Amino acid sequence: MLNTIGVIGLGVMGGNLALNMADKGEHVGVYNYTSDLTDQLMEKLEGQTIRPFYNIEAFVQSLEKPRKIFLMVTAGRAIDEVIASLTPFLEEGDIIMDGGNSHYEDTERRYDELQGKGIRYLGIGISGGADGARTGPSIMPGGDREAYEQVASILTKIAAQVDGTPCCAYMGPRGAGHFVKMVHNGIEYADMQLITEAYTFLKDRLGLSVEDIADIFESWNQGELKSYLIEITADILRKKDDVTGLPLIDVILDKAGQKGTGKWTSIQAIDHGIPNSIITESLFARYLSSLKEERMNAETILSLPEIELQELDKEVWIEHIRQALYMGKICAYAQGFTQYKMTSEQYGWNLPLKDIALIFRGGCIIRAEFLNIISEAYEENYSLTNLLISPYFAEKTKEYQRNMRKVVCEGIQSGLSFPSLGASLTYYDSYRTGTSNASMIQAQRDYFGAHTYERNDIEGSFHTNWQE
Known part of the structure; x- marks a missing residue:
């Protein structure tokens, strides 16, 4: 029996996606340039129909036509090298899908190159990490529409499901899928930084213990802030270090990494005249965190003015911070979806903004309760220029801005670094100002x-x- 789909690249993500496909009844052929990852995947099988191949021609010939090949390979030159090794064995109508974090402009180039050879190409954004790949990620396909229709039954099966609806939808032509994933990651940068700044205020200004803050995040996750990132923040704060017995967060070095998608989001916005200051400040915060040695030296030289900080009512300020965080998230998502809308108009993609919000509800890193509200806003008015002026969010910001201003001012007065909360408030004030x-x-x-x-x-x- 021929395989219904093939997967190339069997790292954690690729291997888990192959297992996910097999769980859903697909006959999966797998290939990796180094045999060790292939062998490791085969040791994990629990009855799934996965066939390993150690020769790329044999792998291609094992697939039913039109062949469907899913790449989970490191973005960049490696993708081009794999495509070059595949094309001699492919036929007109075969489909290549790139599920990695490729830059959308590279996807458009590959789309054009392969179209000239009669091979159809899909750039597919995947979010959810290793667990999502195994149990159901958010999937953002873009490229050849006819090719998507031929693989949709597989992609929708392996995607996360929310209320019986798969977190997978066709995003648009050419590089649209990878573009949607890129901006998703930019929003993710902003969301993470905003949460970090809220945590900093609770810890350094209110003087709460890590355990108490974990309780606060857990309670926040029961309300309108309910999201994957709020949930895991509570889990992170509860984790103890096996060596010292301290909260593990207190022994993790304060240098944040990044893999480039946040940078791409900011560069694309700058190149196209799109304001995304919150995402960009979150990126710069990571860059500044990497200057650990310089910051340690600066701490011995630079200081705050000598001011007497007033004691704050903890219960009152915890609610202030919750509102500030929610309003910051509104502003960050408003910038991200504005980037979707403006780029879609510039490229003629007609990105499905309502569906983008819906497929982010499950599987992906930024999945959150209020994505339902974002989807509803675009369903009611696709031409909505900015989420901030939709009735729900306009009312929320009207209600929450006073306490957000208190938090930002108190944090700055106290010497806390608030790049993203500050950028959120500045963006809100700039956008609401008719005469600047x-x-x-x-x-x-x-x-x-x-x-x-x-x-x-x-x-x-x-x-x-x-x-x-």
Whole structure:
């Protein structure tokens, strides 16, 4: 019997996806450039129909036509090398799917190259980590629509399911799938940083113990902040270090890593004139965290002004922080979905914003309760320019902004670093300001560079000789 799908790349993600496919009744052929990962996967089998191959031609020939090949290979040159090794054995109509974290522009290039050879290509965003790959991730396919229809039955089966609906939907043509995943990861950066700043205020300003903060996050996860990241934060705070007996969070070195997708999100926004300051500040916070030695030295030189901090009512301020975190999340998701909308309009992708929110409800890292509300907002008005002005979120920010301002001001006064909470509030205030201070910037540009300016009372472009 021929295999219904093949998987190349059997690291943790690829191996788990292959097992997931086999669990759902698919006959899966697998191949890896090093045989050790293939052998390790075969040792994990519990009756699933997975056939290993150690020769790429034999692997390709084992697949039913049109062949469906899923790549879980490191993004970059490795993807091109695998495609080059596959194409001599493929036929017109065969389908290659890239499930890695490829840059969407690389996906568009590969799509064009393979289309010229009659091979169909899908760039598929996958979110959920190793556990999601095994039990059901969020899946964001983009590329050849006809090819997607031929593999949809497999992808929707292996995806996470929420209320009987698979967390998988066609995103759009060419690189749309990988673009959606890229911005998902940017939102993830912002969400994580906002949570970290809330934790910092609870710990360093309110003086709460790690155990008490774990209880707070657990309680927050029962309400409107309910999400995967809030849930795991509570779990993280409860974990003890086996060596010292201390909370493990207290012995983890404060240097945060990143794999590039957050950077890509910020660069794309900058290149296309899209404001995503919260995501970008979250990225810069990780960069600054990596300067550990410099920060340790600076701590001995730089100081706060000598001020007397007032004791805060813990119960009152815990609620203030909850509201500030929720409003920060609203602003971060508003920026992410604005990036989806503006890029979709620029490229003519027609990204399904309502469906994007729905497929993020399960499997993925940013899955959260309020994604249902985001989906409803775009279902009611696809032309919505920004989530902040949807009725629900406009009312929430009206209700929560006062306490967010208190938290941001108190945190800054106390010497806490709030790059993302501060950026969220600045974004909100900038967006709600009908008449901004940009007139001064434009006047300066005209003064030193004769860049001209427009007037608010007369149409046309104008230049002033400012030194006359």
